[in-house]
Amino acid sequence: MNGNPQIKQCPQCGNMDSVAAGFCSRCGQKYPPYSNTFLPPTPQTTGLPPRFGSPDTIQLPPGAYDPTLAIVLAVIFSGWIGMIINKQQLKGVVVLVAGIFLILATGGLGVFVVYPLSLVDVILIGNRLKRGEPVAQWQWF
Numbered sequence: 001m002n003g004n005p006q007i008k009q010c011p012q013c014g015n016m017d018s019v020a021a022g023f024c025s026r027c028g029q030k031y032p033p034y035s036n037t038f039l040p041p042t043p044q045t046t047g048l049p050p051r052f053g054s055p056d057t058i059q060l061p062p063g064a065y066d067p068t069l070a071i072v073l074a075v076i077f078s079g080w081i082g083m084i085i086n087k088q089q090l091k092g093v094v095v096l097v098a099g100i101f102l103i104l105a106t107g108g109l110g111v112f113v114v115y116p117l118s119l120v121d122v123i124l125i126g127n128r129l130k131r132g133e134p135v136a137q138w139q140w141f
């Protein structure tokens with residue numbers, strides 16, 4: 001490369017021309033459009049948007065959440081409603097549907113698995129939220 005920024009070399013014949021020249025003065029080769037501004041570097045597009053905290057994680061300030069209602073409703077009805085109140089809405093709906101299938105498939109015996117497990121889950125997740133701990137949308141216990 002030549003050291004003079006005002007001079008460019010014709011790629012066809014090697015003739016030196018001013019950077020402002022549109023064509024080679026010797027062979028007539030067309031030069032790329034002249035620009036005296038540097039092009040900005042091409043942004044690195046990774047395809048991923050910047051992430052400031054995961055949308056799949058629930059986190060509240062310590063003491064801002066009271067899990068009592070979720071626990072009471074989980075005791076009266078079933079754990080899925082407490083999960084929804086604990087802001088694990090998708091998990092609550094999936095547990096409701098899966099629990100119904102499990103209970104039906106086991107002739108009702110599944111309730112002795114679904115009910116206590118989901119109740120313990122609501123109590124533990126509710127208390128994590130109360131303490132201000134981050135809880136993943138699909139986290140258990």
Ligand SMILES: [Zn+2]
Nearest residue numbers: 010013024027
């Ligand atoms: Zn030329």
